[in-house]
Amino acid sequence: MIADARVFQDTFLPDEIVHRNAELNRLSGIVQPVLEGNPAETACLFGPTGVGKTCCAQYALEQLRETTFDIETAYVNCWHNYNGYRVLYRLLEELNRTLDVHRQSTPKDELYDRLRQADTHPYVVILDEVDQLEDKDVLYDLYALPHVTMILIANDEQDLFSGLDDRLYSRLRGSECVKFDRYSDDELVSILESRVQRGLAEGAITREHLALIADAAAGDARVAIGVLRTAARQASYDGATELSRADIDAAIPEARSELRRKTLDQLIADQQLLYEIIDEHGEVAPGTLYEAYEHRCDGPKSRRMVRNYLSKMEHYNVIEADGEKRSRVYRVSEAAFGTTER
Template sequence: MITDARVLDPTFVPAETQHRDAELNTLSAALNPITRGEPAETALLFGPSGVGKTCIAKFAVDQLNDTVANFNHAYINCWQNYSRFQTLYRVLEGIGQSLDIHRESTPTDKLLDRLRDYDGPPYVIILDEVDQHEDTSVLYDLYRVREVSMVLIANREVELFTQLDDRVASRLTAAMRIHFDRYGVAELVSILEDRVRWGLREDAITTDQLERIADAAAGDARVAISTLRTAARNAVEQGRNQITDALIEEAEPKAMAEIQQKTVQKLTEHQRLVYDIINDYGEIEPGELYAEYRDQADNPRTERTIRNYLRKLCHYNLVQAEGEGRRRVYRIIS
């Protein structure tokens, strides 16, 4: 049944995209100066999870790579690279300048000096989940390097800008903004049809079943594609030639749980501590949560930072908040 498992992975970047022509054209216009050997414009991509931000960013850079011989590019996920040093290391790694850098002993200033000395071709850096970064001053570091251009990906513009200091915010004010809305059911169906065409046998699933998957995914392509993949895997394990309605019904919660578990695994040390405290308490109000966090954490973050973490946990459907002000409580979404 499965002819190419790669295309059933939500992170797979296809050779063609659907329903994001306007967003892709806008981003391509921001990157276009690179075709003349000049730095691109800074671009900000905003929108909820599963709406194609990362896919379009990578796709646009891949297109550019096919037409422009002399430029560098790197993709950096700020979930994993959330410190200034980690990000600078990845930036230098993208141009082969990190081999003699030691993570434990090399001072950050040495990385900055090396980056400032960069005089190569235009360099595009995609910073995904940039609102996860714990030291956004690194954006100022990158902005000051003439040949470096940034594509910044975040969920919400307001939440990103509240984390920026004035130097960074003022420089990003004129950046190209590209907002992504949730997919409609028909759009998700056509995306799934592509994945079926590329990765499954033609008669493995019906259009009506794809519509059911798309409707349940609520505009999130990751959930839709993960559900399709899980149902297909279960069908193969059971020796079936077609995906049944029962397999889809079974796959939907499994796909959601898989996405949730992967997100939990990506949390930083302090975010995971906040998540675990909420999980242990079952239900907890903000003041009590911060007091417990402060008691347990080594080098605890500020209360404002913890509020940012809570918004992020809610956004990724790991935690839900109920009530307002002092009556607000947080609980884990299971």
């Protein structure tokens, strides 16, 4: 029943972008000057998860590469590369300039110098989830390189700009912003249809069932495709030739928990334990939380370190903190896993 499983992967880049023509044209226009050897404005893409920001950015770079050889591009996810050093390292890595750079023993300045010297071609870089970056100063450094063009991706404009110091803010304020809205159900259905066409055998799923998935996904294409993938996988295990209503009904919560698990897997053990405790309590005060953590942990970290973990988890939208100082409570964030929408 599955003709091509790749089209259901999160990393899959389709040949054609559906329902994002306006945004894509806008973005292509912003980076266009690069083709004439001129510096382009920094582009900022904003919008909730699963609305095609990353997809459009990568597609736009793909288009550039089709036009000319004389351009370098890179994709950096700032969730994984969360400080200036790692971002610079990744950018050099994409240029194959890290041969004699040894991790941790080469100062950041030298990485930056190398990047500055690598200016034979324009370098267009995507910095995804840029709000996860700890020290935003690296954006300022990159901004100062005339051959580097940045495409910044973040969920929320306020979130990104509020954490910046003045000099960076004044520069990025002038950048070109492209906002992405949630997909409508109809748009989601046609996105799914284009994947189904390539990924599943003819007649494996009806349009009604796709509408069901779209409805459950609440405008998030990543969730929608995840549900489709989960349902198709199950139906395929069962040896069925088409997806049943039951497959889809089961896939909706399962895809959600898969998403949750993937997010939690990215946390370190201490953070996972903290999450577990918070989840069990529903709502928990900082003192109680630490005591429970201390009790259940082999080598508990200090209170201060736990505060670092918690604020990072809050930043990741895995947990929420409500209230200030002594009246603060922590709870798990449902919004991050698409359960509170609608």
